[in-house]
Amino acid sequence: MAHRYGEYHDGPDPLAPPYDVRAALDEMGDAILSGSTPVHALRDLLKRGLPGAQDRRGLDDMLREVRRRRRDLRERGRLDGTLEKARALLDKAIGQERAELFPDPSDDARLREAELDALPEDTASAIQELSAYEWRSDAARQTFQELRDLLRREVLDSQFRGLRDALANPDPEAMERVRQMMSDLNDMLDKDTRGEHTQEDFDAFMAKYGDLFPEKPRNLDELVDILARRAAATQRMLASMTPRQREELGNLINQTLDQAGLSDQMRRLGESLYARRPDLAWNAPERLTGEEPLAMGDAVTALEELADLTQLETALRQDYPGARLDDIDEAAVRRALGRSAVDDLEALKRIERELEEQGYLLRRRGKLELTPKAVRRLGETALRRVFASLDAGRRGDHDQRDAGSAGELTGSSRAWRFGDEQPIDVVRTLVNGVRSGGINPAGTLQADREAGARGRVGVRLSVDDFEVAETERRSAAAVCLLVDLSYSMALRGTWAAAKQTALALQALVASKFPQDAVQIIGFSNYARVLQPDELAGLDWDMVQGTNLHHALLIAGRHLDRHPDFEPVVLVVTDGEPTAHLMRNGRSAFEWPPSHETLELTLAEVDKMTRRRATINIFMLAADDRLKEFVDEVARRNGGRVFSPSAERLGEYVVSDFLRLRRSR
Numbered sequence: 001m002a003h004r005y006g007e008y009h010d011g012p013d014p015l016a017p018p019y020d021v022r023a024a025l026d027e028m029g030d031a032i033l034s035g036s037t038p039v040h041a042l043r044d045l046l047k048r049g050l051p052g053a054q055d056r057r058g059l060d061d062m063l064r065e066v067r068r069r070r071r072d073l074r075e076r077g078r079l080d081g082t083l084e085k086a087r088a089l090l091d092k093a094i095g096q097e098r099a100e101l102f103p104d105p106s107d108d109a110r111l112r113e114a115e116l117d118a119l120p121e122d123t124a125s126a127i128q129e130l131s132a133y134e135w136r137s138d139a140a141r142q143t144f145q146e147l148r149d150l151l152r153r154e155v156l157d158s159q160f161r162g163l164r165d166a167l168a169n170p171d172p173e174a175m176e177r178v179r180q181m182m183s184d185l186n187d188m189l190d191k192d193t194r195g196e197h198t199q200e201d202f203d204a205f206m207a208k209y210g211d212l213f214p215e216k217p218r219n220l221d222e223l224v225d226i227l228a229r230r231a232a233a234t235q236r237m238l239a240s241m242t243p244r245q246r247e248e249l250g251n252l253i254n255q256t257l258d259q260a261g262l263s264d265q266m267r268r269l270g271e272s273l274y275a276r277r278p279d280l281a282w283n284a285p286e287r288l289t290g291e292e293p294l295a296m297g298d299a300v301t302a303l304e305e306l307a308d309l310t311q312l313e314t315a316l317r318q319d320y321p322g323a324r325l326d327d328i329d330e331a332a333v334r335r336a337l338g339r340s341a342v343d344d345l346e347a348l349k350r351i352e353r354e355l356e357e358q359g360y361l362l363r364r365r366g367k368l369e370l371t372p373k374a375v376r377r378l379g380e381t382a383l384r385r386v387f388a389s390l391d392a393g394r395r396g397d398h399d400q401r402d403a404g405s406a407g408e409l410t411g412s413s414r415a416w417r418f419g420d421e422q423p424i425d426v427v428r429t430l431v432n433g434v435r436s437g438g439i440n441p442a443g444t445l446q447a448d449r450e451a452g453a454r455g456r457v458g459v460r461l462s463v464d465d466f467e468v469a470e471t472e473r474r475s476a477a478a479v480c481l482l483v484d485l486s487y488s489m490a491l492r493g494t495w496a497a498a499k500q501t502a503l504a505l506q507a508l509v510a511s512k513f514p515q516d517a518v519q520i521i522g523f524s525n526y527a528r529v530l531q532p533d534e535l536a537g538l539d540w541d542m543v544q545g546t547n548l549h550h551a552l553l554i555a556g557r558h559l560d561r562h563p564d565f566e567p568v569v570l571v572v573t574d575g576e577p578t579a580h581l582m583r584n585g586r587s588a589f590e591w592p593p594s595h596e597t598l599e600l601t602l603a604e605v606d607k608m609t610r611r612r613a614t615i616n617i618f619m620l621a622a623d624d625r626l627k628e629f630v631d632e633v634a635r636r637n638g639g640r641v642f643s644p645s646a647e648r649l650g651e652y653v654v655s656d657f658l659r660l661r662r663s664r
Contacts, residue, residue: 158237311329483499576598
């Protein structure tokens with residue numbers, strides 16, 4: 001047996017490794033850490049396409065292709081092609097008849113010429129009157145029959161794609177088969193309305209008439225969708241014409257169906273299709289600007305594709321509330337853009353689905369939220385960025401993946417006790433096992449006997465043999481990061497940097513200093529404790545007020561709950577205090593800052609000083625009032641003042657925290 005090998009083209013590579021969903025989350029994290037919301041970040045990711053997958057299109061790529069296709073279809077031709085061709089054939093038949101009558105001097109010839117002269121200008125009415133006319137010219141009779149065959153094919157093709165080819169040759173049996181098909185189709189729809197239809201009925205129908213439906217529908221719903229979209233496109237074609245064109249073509253359609261004996265069946269079918277798919281645009285006009293006249297069936301096909309592309313464009317934009325990729329019709333994508341676009345869409349759906357199934361995203365009441373697992377990942381990403389920006393030459397300010405929480409080794413060891421987290425001293429543990437007589441060359445267990453047979457000596461250990469390496473005690477810290485959430489942070493473009501800094505510090509403490517107690521406090525007109533899982537989706541407050549007084553009150557309570565911990569207070573702000581908390585619990589705002597606001601805030605600073613808590617302030621603006629205030633805080637507390645750019649805020653905060661932790 002011979003085998004041929006070549007590049008695989010039928011869909012995505014079945015042997016390709018699965019896409020790493022963490023790369024997609026990191027890509028979203030770039031937008032989220034820059035101040036975007038999770039729903040907008042996911043939407044932007046899906047629009048751009050999968051990171052690292054250059055052969056995969058994003059929604060924007062598909063959208064551009066859809067718009068190009070719509071433009072090409074609109075410029076494809078005119079809608080009145082069938083009318084134009086019908087008029088041409090009618091004029092040809094009349095001309096041929098006149099040529100036959102002209103040499104004849106009889107009164108009958110003159111009466112016939114008068115009858116031709118009296119024909120109405122309306123093409124449909126003229127064809128109607130000529131239906132009973134007895135042609136003298138064989139060529140004219142043949143041309144008129146060609147006209148009627150054309151109309152029959154085009155009218156039926158406008159309702160059933162593919163019937164134009166099936167009826168290319170006049171055949172009474174073929175027309176009778178079409179009439180029987182429509183009767184059976186309407187009967188099947190009536191049975192379905194009564195709830196009596198079965199899949200077996202549909203299969204029998206397709207076995208009998210399947211060659212008339214090139215789309216090969218698999219069930220009645222698919223067939224109804226195909227026919228309804230085409231019927232709606234026919235109605236849109238009529239609505240897109242001028243009133244005169246609409247009247248002429250409508251009369252031609254009705255005449256043709258009457259002559260074919262299909263008027264009643266087509267009316268029944270049209271009513272059933274509209275009742276089942278009223279959501280389609282049945283009478284919305286479209287504008288085609290091309291010069292080439294289109295046949296009726298081709299015009300309906302173009303309008304049907306335009307309707308598909310319009311709906312597909314709306315779905316691909318994903319700019320409506322609650323939008324999901326599942327809203328995009330794969331069948332419409334396949335019809336408009338081909339099989340490869342369906343594969344690209346499925347890859348995007350898989351990312352959206354995997355982000356939820358793997359626990360990174362959560363939909364709650366239609367709103368997309370990040371889970372704690374995702375927030376931890378984003379925090380680690382923010383921390384990696386901070387470490388990457390730090391000077392590699394500054395000792396200790398880089399990411400130490402092997403850092404532990406037990407402190408530095410002292411070189412001595414002690415007996416293991418239940419609950420110890422220090423590393424096992426392997427050498428001393430084995431020595432204790434040997435000294436306690438744990439050598440067992442022959443052994444009593446099967447494993448020991450096998451080891452002895454191979455010339456190996458086993459050491460059996462008991463719980464008393466284990467020793468752990470002693471470490472220096474690492475002090476725990478109570479960390480308070482106070483982050484300004486006021487509107488001015490967004491105006492100055494510093495809010496995204498502040499959020500990244502909070503996430504990075506949270507990740508640093510969780511991974512390197514798990515014994516520390518960290519609390520992140522956001523403050524605007526009021527202050528509040530921010531939970532780790534809400535940091536990524538956090539947004540600034542569009543209110544007036546920078547209530548550092550309230551934030552210091554909350555931070556003080558956190559420090560008081562951990563009296564044995566080293567206090568660390570870090571403040572990120574871009575403005576002086578403009579609000580304070582009154583005795584009744586309400587916020588009082590005043591700008592310029594009132595004397596009472598400054599007095600109460602500095603009183604809390606003094607309390608922090610008495611707690612031995614150094615307050616380091618990271619100043620994100622160069623206002624004179626802010627400088628004056630932070631200088632006073634530094635004078636009273638002894639802390640330091642930094643003035644970093646927004647891009648280096650995380651580097652400054654993390655570096656300062658590490659310096660404080662390593663100095664204790």
